[in-house]
Amino acid sequence: MKYKSVFDIIGPVMIGPSSSHTAGAARIGRVARSLFGREPKWAKIFLYESFAKTYRGHGTDVAIVGGLLDFDTDDERIIEALNIAKERNMNIEFIEEAANVDHPNTARILMGDEDGELELVGISIGGGKIEITELNGFELKLSGHHPAILVVHDDRYGAIAAVSNILSKHEINIGHMEVSRKEKGKMALMTIEVDQNIDPSIIDEISQLPNITKVARVVD
Missing domain, CATH: 3.30.70.260 (ACT domain)
Known part of the structure; x- marks a missing residue:
């Protein structure tokens, strides 16, 4: 069962128009940042299907970068995340992928700095809820909603x-x-x-x- 309460369906308190494309995307980015353990110097963000088609209009791009900057879903700085990343000399690249995937709201983040890299695949399943399905080639199931x-x-x-x-x-x-x-x-x-x-x-x-x-x- 994906949803435990009506608040999971309504979605979280957030900046942005879509719990799936904005709040969920921000959480994917923030989990990636948490697992990396520090702010990355660069990130390549691969977007699939629905994410790839609508990421600019729905704010998926600023949301993921906001997550990489460690901003929560209701942090107003998310709106300026791309500019803030540029000010911090974080090199960001978005790649629209044509491959079919199991879920339409899928993002793959490859990021790193001079000390290492991390690769993560996350999906936004609705209501701001996410699942991390792959980390550095390992399959896993991580909700990102619990320690x-x-x-x-x-x-x-x-x-x-x-x-x-x-x-x-x-x-x-x-x-x-x-x-x-x-x-x-x-x-x-x-x-x-x-x-x-x-x-x-x-x-x-x-x-x-x-x-x-x-x-x-x-x-x-």
Whole structure:
């Protein structure tokens, strides 16, 4: 079930004309920014189907960039997001893709700086709700509406249990968890949505575990 209340259908408090094309787009951008952990120096934003056809008129372009600047859906600065990005020397490129995808409101964001890159695929499913479906080649399902951590790790026995034990020790309840891997015994990705924001000290503790490569968090 995608919607839990009438407010999910009406949509969020937002800047812009469309909960799907503006609020949802901003949330996709903001989750990408959160996972990257800092403001990117550049971003290539690939838009598909409905997003590609209407992104200028519906404000999808300014919304995604606003998200990359860490603006929430009701932040009035979103209106000037493209100008603000230019002032901050963030190089933005929009690419209209002709390929068919599973959902018409799909965006793929490739972004980075001198220290690294991140690639993310997100869809806006209506009412400002989103799903992140791919991260750096890993398939996942992340709503972006709950605090979460993403743990890149070696596909080894005990890695999942070790992370779960730390969350349990700190009385953090797991709402949703899944694991994705590209190949058995290689790299894997844990996606864990929780009921409360996780303190950075806990992220550091998880990072010190054996077989853990990287830990990123999405705050509420």
